[in-house]
Amino acid sequence: MPIYLDHAATSPMPAEVLEVYTAELAARANPSALHAVGQAARMRIEEAREAVARGVGAATSSEVIFTSGGTEADNFAVKGLYLSRNGGAFENPARPRVLTTPIEHHAILDSVEWLEGFGAEIVFLDVDVQGRVDLAAAEAELRRDPDRTALISVMAANNEIGTIQPIAELGAIAAELGIPFHIDAVQALGQIPLNFADLHATAMSITAHKIGGPVGIGALLLDRAAAPAPILHGGGQERGVRSGTLDVAGAVAFAKAVELATGDLETRADRFSALRDRLIAGIESTIEGAILSGPRGDGRLPANAHFTFAGCEGDSLLFGLDARGLATSTGSACSAGVSRPSHVLLACGMDEDTARSAQRFSLGHDSTEDEVDALLEALPEVVEQARRAGMVSATPRWMQGAT
Template sequence: MVPEAVAAMADELARVGNPSSLHTAGRRARRVVEESREQLAAAVRARPSEVVLTSGGTESDNLAVIGTYRARRRADDRRRRVLVSSIEHHAVLDATEALAAHEGAEAVLLPVDRTGRLDVAALEAEIARDPASVALVSVMWANNEVGTLQPVDDVVRLAHAHGVPVHTDAVQAVGQVPVDFAASGVDLLTVTAHKLGGPVGVGALVAVRGAELEPLVHGGGQERGVRSGTLDAASARAFSERAEQSDGSLPGRADRVRALRDRLLAGVLEAVPEAELVGAPVDPALRLPGNLNVAFRGCEGDSLLYLLDAAGIECSTGSACQAGVPQPSHVLLAMGLDPVLARGALRLSLGHSTTDADVDAALAALPAAVERSRGASLATRAS
């Protein structure tokens, strides 16, 4: 969290008041929530009435996917197909799979190209096949693993031509690239605070006023009746303070982070020439400024992660462990990477706190980590 968000949250935590209560403390807390809602709305170019506060990106994605499916299918039982890109975050993919397993939905995974960008022609064909059966289209604004920006405008154009609502998970995008909810035309947009330097545990689903949504949580009817529960005024204030600050400083901050990312990539390719950039080219129109995903053939991503972690460099892989066996990232496999290369992929994320010294430290540690990881992989295969 940035200091300003910490200060805002600490100040509010020292106060009492349920925003749903009518006494003085409750009205003060309600004012904090509503002012925060206005700030959040301004940061993503939405109306305050369109901001539904949640516990974070996962809840927002679930509310968008499951809530829309249930509402749309209730109105017309033919609406059973949910079209999602094959590289969505698990918050979208697993919500869609749950609908398929328990509520009669048909989950349709849309293909992407080698850079991780949605195949728009495939989406068009799927909608055209039976428009009346489509409950929802969900395509993320930018991918969390490889940073590829998606053709949201095309998605909206194709879906809205048949009256199909569009959801986009913009968790990775807000604060890194300009996000304009109103101009994009999407019906539902997910955002979360901790990706901006705000607190963990608070987010929002931005939903047009006419969005068809059924609540997942029932209770006091807060947040337009679709997200019951006592509102967290402290988290909302810290979230909105950071969202406003992040939006105002975006152009200069994005340029600075992009320059660091490009220097990191150049250094990686110089130190390990056979390394491969994964995802879209490092172009502002195609990729998030703070994302770098590089694959090292002959390495295991997990071993690279631990070796770098021991050197003070924290990064991540997209792999998952199933039944004790590491599995390549679903994102990288959907992009067509062979499993061997995909297992050696690392995601290096840069943000507002990243410095030149951080880049230097990563470049100093990486060659030895790659060499040791390859040696370990060879020894394992030999045995």
């Protein structure tokens, strides 16, 4: 059985989630249908909506807008809020400024880049070497021109290096200035407390598959007073923001996953933190040139450990570990078959060679000390092999094999 240390990508379903998911898949009916079977499905949707709302501290269940996942929720938030703040028009926007950070998920970065093609002015907020937003600089930027600012979008915690952002402080400033605030909380759900009502946020994105729910279901938490322009048009479901037939099975399973992930969050986070710190200490004590990315302790996600390994290629580490039954991640993007260094690490000031040497280890509900120890046992040899491979690849071909 492979050891899975890539929960930040997708976390396997616990038995309790799988049970309710498969049971609901065997049911039938469109929840918008008016007959009794359809209305029973609608009732299960609304019960799921209430459970998700409780798990993230929403004021009412009506603030939960079901989506197909975090990417769709991010797109709805950024594009919808931008359009609504500009009268639904792209041309000559009265509020063209969009504030975000250079370490956001591509669902945000690509959305703001798309808006830039229609006249949006994108302002990237500074982050330090650990990936944390400079709060003073962010506040200055928010106060510089609030009347021309459409929104601010900052993730709760980074998906690669695990850095937790000061979202409560940013939300308070944005609320004071009347600027909509969107939080991408996809990685934070189930690891740190999230109380939508207390964060002064206009919108917040979450998804199921990061916490052991099914792929293909997520939610946008949306303040009752917010009315983003719809990006999808159709039947007017989900407050008219996200038209389309609702996934009853996905919503029910998502709700169960949220209940499990948030029901005893402190205990869950403490268990993750203990495993994470065991992993970090083990790597630092056995592998020379291994450098932890991001902050330590409470400043990072409890289930995240991210390292760079001098002299290695991240892909070599990944495949070396994979051959030994250990699933990890480089944390870098791959486009058109070309491996690229992480935009997150580059934004934190790393050079390209260092950024290419990254490896992310992310824990989940079924992670154990034995699995962490298995990684620590295998990793030194994998790193050594990756470094030797890197030395060979850096040697001119005519010299390779020369005596």
